[in-house]
Amino acid sequence: MGPHTFPCPFHPTSRSPDFCIALSVSSTQHPCLHFRDEDVKAPKLPRGKHRGRAELPVWQVETPSSREEKQSEHQSSCVLTTGFPLPDQAARPQPVGSREELQLPGVGPDWTDPESGLSTSRPLQIHAGVGPSAVGPPDADGSAVFRGCFRRPDNLSLALPVTAAMPNMSVDKCVDLCTEKEYPLAALAGNACHCGFPTTRFPLHEREDEQLCAQKCSAEEFESCGTPSYFIVYQTQVQDNRCMDRKFLPAKSKQLIALASFPGAGNTWARHLIELATGFYTGSYYFDGSLYNKGFKGERDHWRSGRTICIKTHESGQKEIEAFDAAILLIRNPYKALMAEFNRKYGGHIGFAAHAHWKGKEWPEFVRNYAPWWATHTLDWLKFGKKVLVVHFEDLKQDLFVQLGRMVSLLGVAVREDRLLCVESQKDGNFKRSGLRKLEYDPYTADMQKVISAYIKMVDAALKGRNLTGVPDDYYPR
DSSP, rough: OOOEEOOOOTTTOSSSSOOEEEEOOOOOOOOOSSOOGGGGGOOOOOOSSSOOOOOOSSSSSOOSSOHHHHHHHHHHTTTOTSOOOOOOOGSSSOOOOOTOOOTTTTOOOBBBBTTTTTTTHHHHHHHTTTTOOOSSSSSSTTTTEEEEEEEEOOHHHHSSSSEEOOOOHHHHHHHHHHHTTTOOOOEETTTEEEOOOOOOOOOOSBBBOOGGGGBBSSTTTTSSSOOSEEEEEOOOOOEEEEEEEEOOOOSSSOOOEEEEEEETTTTHHHHHHHHHHSOOOOOOSOHHHHHHHHHOGGGSOOTTSSSSSEEOOOSSSSSHHTTTTTTEEEEOEEEEHHHHHEEEHHHHHTTTOOOOHHHHSSSHHHHHHHHHHOOOOHHHHHOSSSSEEEHHHHHHHHHHHHHHHHHHHHTTTOHHHHHHHHHHHHHGGGGOOOOOOOOSSSOOHHHHHHHHHHHHHHHHHHHHHHOOOOOOOGGOOO
């Protein structure tokens, strides 16, 4: 196979356009895995700004002696084989502002993450049972969420402490009883109703075939009420308070731990989970008043205060990364992350970009500027970060109990399984908004996909080169 040319990403907020990177690789070479420090000079930006770019492989570097004299030459020579020119200064994403100035793009009173459904439109008080129902028996008048069919726990009285016989059983009756008794779980077992919390004795992790629970309710023939051996479980609207208490660290932390991610990768949702799982507030490298008002009380603290369990940051660049003693690096599918960030950037209070933005020049320009940053953000943290725990957003959604447990362990907090189960049962809470508007078409052109696929391969190779799990399979192909 002959040589191929791949675009080598640079940090999109670098201020100087006086460089052009072209890289040729053979079938045995992977783009952007080797570099020469002397070839790449990251511009110095004020503190609080996104700084520099990843020190990526340089096959050919052009640095015109005079920007004014060679600007047109630079623009014409910096066209990648994909047809995407390196963006000029005006087209680049705006650097993140200072703590006093920052308002995260699109994070207003009614912000909702288009992919995760996380919204800050209400106070951070999570109530069980407000998310969409799973496939299965109907909800009890919309007041409870179907969790599935589960085998009877070994020690029933400890797992589900409240039990009541119900000769005329229905979903409504059992859910109403458990709601009245202030329990978040209602388990139907034929003519018996059991109430309790998700615990290690009854974690709701191993769902059974729903046919095993398909026994008609005595009072409602179109509902299933389970059997003495297999329970139908609903989540009531009772709030599980076991993981709602939060406070600042009792003593100043001896280490600063970053919760690092590319914008649109679910950082705010991860903060919410961490706060519930640990009982401690998270901080931020920035300041967003709307997040503070919605319950993230660590938002107002200086990021070096040492009073918060970890620090949210989108920063990349050696100096910013080396300021932290450890990091949780949250990585998300770039196709999803870019769309989520674009919706926030142009969606205003409703959280969605208009079709005119998707169809106009804004979307192609956004992808051209932000897609390289998605790659360099991860590469920078892998290169310069100390004690970096990589967590894929998709894995966190799929297996929250295990992934959140890994994150809590890195933070130096004892993992309490019952508390993790509490978080798991209300991971969406009031944040979940149904009926999210979806595009009726794929906004990514073939050229965009070609560029992004190259960046995915770079990140995948960098992860595997450190004996870490590569990117999830659903990152590609499209």
